[in-house]
Amino acid sequence: MDLENSDGTGKLKVTRVSIDAGSASMDFEGQVEGYGTVFATHLLTPLNGDQARGTSSGEARTFLLDGSSLSTPHQGTYKRNGSSLQIYFTDAVDNGAVNFVMWDVNILSKDVDVKYWEINPAS
Numbered sequence: 001m002d003l004e005n006s007d008g009t010g011k012l013k014v015t016r017v018s019i020d021a022g023s024a025s026m027d028f029e030g031q032v033e034g035y036g037t038v039f040a041t042h043l044l045t046p047l048n049g050d051q052a053r054g055t056s057s058g059e060a061r062t063f064l065l066d067g068s069s070l071s072t073p074h075q076g077t078y079k080r081n082g083s084s085l086q087i088y089f090t091d092a093v094d095n096g097a098v099n100f101v102m103w104d105v106n107i108l109s110k111d112v113d114v115k116y117w118e119i120n121p122a123s
Contacts, residue, residue: 001100001117008033010114012040014105022046026105032114036064042087044078053079056087070095083107096123 010032018025028040042058058074076089085105092098098120104113 001119003117006115007099007118008035008114008116010035010038010116012038012103012112012114014107014110014112017107028103028112030112030114032062032116035062035070038062040074042074044087051080053077056089058089060091074101076101090119093122097121 010030012028012030012032014026015029016025016027023043023045025041025043028038028042030038032038038060039062040058040060042056044054044056046052046054054077056074056076056078060072060074062070064070070093072091072093074089074091076087078085078087080086083106085107087103087105089101090098091101097118099116099118101114101116106112
């Protein structure tokens with residue numbers, strides 16, 4: 001996999017952040033190349049009390065221009081440096097596609113840059 005050249009990109013916005021004693025939950029929405037309008041939720045759980053890294057799990061739904069929709073679970077890890085958050089995960093889209101995905105989240109501006117690499121194409 002060539003990490004210099006992604007198979008697709010996108011732009012999301014953070015629309016909600018909810019902080020709990022042992023985790024944080026974030027909602028996102030925006031446009032991703034090849035997947036249309038995306039709505040996603042991620043639960044970030046720190047490892048051993050280290051707020052700078054941990055696990056990420058979530059779910060996404062997409063709506064394509066033809067009115068159809070796709071869904072996928074997300075499972076991965078995150079790291080945070082100040083107000084910059086990177087989330088790395090794989091998905092398993094219900095059309096058969098599997099992707100490795102990187103989200104670069106600016107917590108202050110709520111902007112998210114998306115890149116993905118297709119591991120397995122849609123069937």
